[in-house]
Amino acid sequence: MARTVQDFKLGKREQRLRLEARKKPYWTTINEGEHLGYYRGARVGKWLARFRAPGGGAYQEATLAQADDFADADGEVILNFRQAQDKARSWFASPDRGGARRTGPYTVGTALDDYVADFTGKDLANTKRRIEKLIRPTLGAVEIARLTSKQIDDWKLALARSPARLRTAADADQNYRAAPVSTEDMRRRQSNANRVLTVLKAALNKAFRGEKAASDSAWRRVKPFPKVDAPRLRYLSDAEARRLVNSALPDFRLLIQAALLTGARYAELTNLEVRDFDAASASLWLRETKAGVGRAVYLDAEGVQLFKQQTAGRAKSDRMFLKSTGQPWGAAHQARPMAEARLAAKIDHVSFHDLRRTYGARLALKGVPMAIIAEALGHADERITRKHYAHLSPSHVGDVVRAAVTGMQIVEKSKVVAIG
Incomplete structure (x- = not known):
């Protein structure tokens, strides 16, 4: 009977550094017969992998790379825990192991x-x-x-x-x-x-x-x-949108404006380059979309003005939107500035994606057909569009119902006088 592997916690640097230095590696299980190992030496830590085919036999072992105990991971020579897992799985399936993984x-x-x-x-x-x-x-x-x-x-x-x-931060408890x-x-x-x-x-x-x-x-x-x-029904009124824009930091304000004027997702905006704006056709080309298929965004006069300002005098390969530090926006860099802008604007919880919903809602409220909204937002199926926006569109059913039930006169007219 094969011995049970004792799984050690290797995911965090501080956990590994608390382990005793020894010649024998510490192992954690990835799959049956597949283990990721960590060698804790006196001066260096290394990642290892080992594999044993179902039914027993000797382990095959390999040294993967150095661990990021004292230097940041570079994805090649020095690996963090996640990168070491990925490299171990690649090795488990590699031809030089004889494909033993597939026999069990x-x-x-x-x-x-x-x-x-x-x-x-x-x-x-x-x-x-x-x-x-x-x-x-x-x-x-x-x-x-x-x-x-x-x-x-x-x-x-x-x-x-x-x-x-x-x-959660990479090295912190979940x-x-x-x-x-x-x-x-x-x-x-x-x-x-x-x-x-x-x-x-x-x-x-x-x-x-x-x-x-x-x-x-x-x-x-x-x-x-x-x-x-x-469906999420949260969208901003025009007044809320203006307050949010005015409350945001200058570099993040540009992203909010672009989202409200295009309906594009955060990643679609942060991947834009100057070349993607065409002033002649008043359009923007989104190259990297969720669906994996590029699409055009048609801009109104305000949108054209925003992107003309963003592209004036710049190289075509420049990123359209950058942080105030000159660095590109990362995958999760919108969360904190969005929360700060929302609180400063005194608006109930709203996410960056709600700016896209606001764009769709404004089109629906203006009576734009669902098929057009679906095309503008890049929805693969019009049913998705109807699920989120159909209730906002002017409807024949709604008009008939309102006309039929009117006239009961059971609610007194308001005596409140509007100010301003």
Whole structure:
């Protein structure tokens, strides 16, 4: 019988530096027979990997790189914990190991690895995060042939009942929001669990199509939580939008203005270059979009003015929007300045993505057809647009209902006199 591997906590630098220096590495399990190791020497720490085929036999081992104990990771010579995991998985699947990984039981973890290796979507970072944090720890070691609907259902329910993970520094303990208590809290957690379930099913379906699983019935019978994907209805009035713009720091103010005038996502805006604005056609070309397909944004006079100011005298390859320091905006750099601007403007909670919703809502309130709004926002399906904006559009049904029920005279006219 194979000995049980004692998993050590290696994810944080301070945890590794508390380990005793020794010749024998410290190991943590990635999948069955696959381990990431850390060698704690007197002067240096190194990442290792080892693999053993199902059924036993000797381990194959490899040294991966130096650990980021005393210097920042560079992704090649020095790796952090996440990078070491990725490199270990690449080694596990590499031809120089003889492909032994494929001869044993095919696990959920292996299916997840294969899914990520062939992933072609735009949201790879979030997909990998959901896999590593929310799927693999519970289901990764389970053989697909032995996977049951109950296991998946129990995992899904536990995920919905768990507190939401909050943004946390790389070397800090994970922060969590309070466990869901209200009906709305639970709806959000169930909606999130549905999204993670979609990733799991996509990986398992790929395995089934590749004949790595004899049947897909175990996960096909598992249904998502019903009626929990309520559309977000938050959008700013024109007055709120002006207050938010006026309250933001100058460099971030430009991004807010651009979002309100284009409906573009944060990442779509921060990836813009000067060449993407065409003053002659009063349009903007979004090269990097969520759908992976570029699209045009048609600007009004105010939008043209904003982008003319941003591009005047600049090289075509320059980033359109930069921080006041001259550095590009990063993936999560909008959260703090957005919160500061919202508080200064005395506006209830609003996210940067709500600026995109504000753009869509303004079009709907003006009676723009749903098909046009879908095209303007880059929605792949008009049903998405209707879900979020149809209730805001002038409607024949609404007009008929209001005309039919009018005239009861059961509410006194207001005696409040407007001031100003």
